[in-house]
Amino acid sequence: MLIVHKYGGTSVGDVERIENVANRVAKVRDAGDHIVVVVSAMSGETNKLIEYAEYFTNEPAKKEMDMLLSSGERVTAALLSIALQAKGYDAVAMTGRGAGIITDDTHTYARIESIDPTAMQEAIKEGKIVIVAGFQGVNKDGSITTLGRGGSDLSAVALAGALKANKCEIYSDVDGIYTTDPRIEPNAKKLERISYDEMLELSSLGAKVLQSRSVELAKKLHVKLYAKSSFSDNEGTLITQENENMEEVLVSGVVLDKNQARVSLRGVLDRPGIAAEIFTRLADAHINVDMIIQNVGMDGSTNLGFTVPQSEHQHAKKMMETFEHDIQGVDFDENVCKVSVVGVGMKSHSGVAATAFRVLADSNINIQMISTSEIKVSMVIDEKYGELAIRALHEAYELDK
């Protein structure tokens, strides 16, 4: 069996923890399996380097940032290889370049274009444990590129795909994906398995555990993904293809996103392309729009609402003022949050959304916006009721059972 492990920053935060990782990796090899390990920078290192760069300017050149930031993962890879060799294992450390990872030219947020696994495969054939510096590759000119925050997850999934690994285990300080944030609801339960799509919809739950782009890539490449903790021997959560078993579960998790501000436009002029114009302007200004809802009132006038991250609220507000001739009125509300109910079971079971609305109504929580997808119901409510809503929904869907 060929297994890919990926260890995040806290899992390799100091030499003792790197030693711990070496022991875990050694155990896999002892069991007769082949293993490729992808590592992040030691926790704190990347932030330290960014701080250094920001001493000089808020907009450092991206090519230079890639040369700067890619160094942290190389350090960890070399150290883990040294740790394994010290235990008598045959290990080899590789950079992104060495592992054959070719990306496009988008420095600091590159996409992996191809992987030439030859060097890794040869090392594996020789019985070596292969350690790869995550988060990085090279473009066609041979310049170092990086894959964006959390990019080591992406490296791991891409390598697992290229090597046709049997599974890819992502290690962090969290031992899996939970039905909701345990800090809000102590009865939150760890999920044994979850589908790629549910995982994507739960991204704000899983952001610390697993980067969204990696889940998308795992889905595309059919990589069996596990979220596990490097500090325990717990089973973790398997993220995989949807199957019939899964559809029996109505709801997998509920999730709270407090970083939301609501913008409501009343009486938008009925002119073709006005919505397109508004959202193009927001996109050009790099304002991230999350939910969008629109409906036509009894009097034929259009009401348009959307949410943005709270930090971009002022910016969005200013921009809307430029549309004063096209809009009757604008409401803003920073004190909102979004609660979402996620589950593939929704596809085959009706009533999931209705239950959510009823539960919030029973708690006297007013729903300001609703949007639904095939496997998710999201509701914008007053920020102060966020935790209450999560606990009520968690109980209503019996997620603690």
Add this chain to the structure above:
Amino acid sequence: MLIVHKYGGTSVGDVERIENVANRVAKVRDAGDHIVVVVSAMSGETNKLIEYAEYFTNEPAKKEMDMLLSSGERVTAALLSIALQAKGYDAVAMTGRGAGIITDDTHTYARIESIDPTAMQEAIKEGKIVIVAGFQGVNKDGSITTLGRGGSDLSAVALAGALKANKCEIYSDVDGIYTTDPRIEPNAKKLERISYDEMLELSSLGAKVLQSRSVELAKKLHVKLYAKSSFSDNEGTLITQENENMEEVLVSGVVLDKNQARVSLRGVLDRPGIAAEIFTRLADAHINVDMIIQNVGMDGSTNLGFTVPQSEHQHAKKMMETFEHDIQGVDFDENVCKVSVVGVGMKSHSGVAATAFRVLADSNINIQMISTSEIKVSMVIDEKYGELAIRALHEAYELDK
């Protein structure tokens, strides 16, 4: 004019100091000159990484060490480039690979085999300031190699040679080469210029300022080398070809080496190859032998003496015991030091050595061993007289004038 600068670890020890270096580099560009800058790792970084590795083993794999240690210089190169760009200068950071530095396969102590300066030359032609991560290159397989301690000096000299730069300035926290260690003799004077060969003989004086291999390479490639301080605007010392002017100066400097232990073998058996055998055994055990003297006594028996670093004294002692059948007696003395007088003027002036002997005799200092080269006289004396001897010699040769 094309100038190469090299900044050592203390000169780039934190972001403020990197900013200071950026200002110095900018000044060169402002004057209309082209500049290539080679940088070391921020001071402390390399030692920190070595400590990490030694947590796991005392003999980490050299290939892994190269991947580990080469990261520090990359960080500095990227940061200096960012600092210059923030000031509005066009700069580009390059790794050893990017700068075209190809080495042999000797990981952690590689030799530069060739340099393809095309990428640097193109950047220079575009008016860019080129920043190169020192201390590193790649071997023919594309693996990262490093050049050994102080290797950034070597990078700088090699790049200056490949680019046919007009001069190569090595910046540290010391503003040049002195006639002797100013901590021993406060009247020590900074030398305006010194020959490559003198610099090599004074290496223990200059070790902190300039790595010996770099001086040898500069001599071979005819690179005009300057030792300067990044913390002042002092002129520094020019290290260059010998010329007639220099020969007028009898002695350039006197230097004390306290890290010496003396081994004296009495009555070495008169058997062919015995000396070769002794020194081969010492070399195989990686014991660094410095001075070697041999003379035949009145009775035809041979006395052989040599010095080793104090840390290797016990090791050498044990080894000599294995020769008990070939040697009548062995004396060891850890409490010795070596004082040396260096100057190209010796080549054309006699009496330099005689003066040294007389000066020490006048101070009642007994000379235990003497060895001379074309431009150096070295004497082993009791360790406790080291500083006294240096001061007396410094005055006798009028080095304070």
